[in-house]
Amino acid sequence: GAGVSQSPSNKVTEKGKDVELRCDPISGHTALYWYRQSLGQGLEFLIYFQGNSAPDKSGLPSDRFSAERTGGSVSTLTIQRTQQEDSAVYLCASSLRLAGSLIYEQYFGPGTRLTVT
Amino acid sequence: AQTVTQSQPEMSVQEAETVTLSCTYDTSESDYYLFWYKQPPSRQMILVIRQEAYKQQNATENRFSVNFQKAAKSFSLKISDSQLGDAAMYFCAYRSPNNAGNMLTFGGGTRLMVKP
Numbered sequence: 120g121a122g123v124s125q126s127p128s129n130k131v132t133e134k135g136k137d138v139e140l141r142c143d144p145i146s147g148h149t150a151l152y153w154y155r156q157s158l159g160q161g162l163e164f165l166i167y168f169q170g171n172s173a174p175d176k177s178g179l180p181s182d183r184f185s186a187e188r189t190g191g192s193v194s195t196l197t198i199q200r201t202q203q204e205d206s207a208v209y210l211c212a213s214s215l216r217l218a219g220s221l222i223y224e225q226y227f228g229p230g231t232r233l234t235v236t
Numbered sequence: 237a238q239t240v241t242q243s244q245p246e247m248s249v250q251e252a253e254t255v256t257l258s259c260t261y262d263t264s265e266s267d268y269y270l271f272w273y274k275q276p277p278s279r280q281m282i283l284v285i286r287q288e289a290y291k292q293q294n295a296t297e298n299r300f301s302v303n304f305q306k307a308a309k310s311f312s313l314k315i316s317d318s319q320l321g322d323a324a325m326y327f328c329a330y331r332s333p334n335n336a337g338n339m340l341t342f343g344g345g346t347r348l349m350v351k352p
Contacts, residue, residue: 122280150338161240161327161342162281178339208279214338225340227273227281 121145123228125211131234132201140196140231144213151194152225153186156208168194201235208232238263240330242343249318250351257313257346259328267333270304270311271340275325284326287311323350
């Protein structure tokens, strides 16, 4: 079936503008994650959604970052008043929690490359 | 908090030869999960191999195997018979068993180049 998709693939924006990044998880996956990959660095966790539970926002770097997940499926990551340090690749992943399993493999999308000028 | 360190920013290997990528981590937990992910130029992260810390046997997936040294907190990836398609960024990742959200902590990555 279809994998995780993200849009846009690339986004260039001016400093101070707001941006929205979209993630379509694999159908039926209950968990959704956002990670940020800055240049030359590994991935850092941003936010996690599991079913209808309150999201874990512990990784969001500032209150300019927010995310929502509508209907337990599509998610949007919003960055307000973008700064140059926000330039990075934003990766989305989804997973299916298997009964009796302690390991839930995360399937990643291709990411959105955000450039703030 | 756990940290994951990959000390080799870049590695190079001749096609058909073997290469080992290093990863160390810091944790006070006794049970956890470790992963190696591959990120080709398409940017899509692909799971290569995973290891449960309670298992002493090193995980193997075809040409990919790990050397898991729990006491040393080391988790290296060996790629045998390297192929041109193995060229990519490789990330080591850690997951805590107490992590209900299943979030991963990643190392900084190693760029692997494969020479024909």
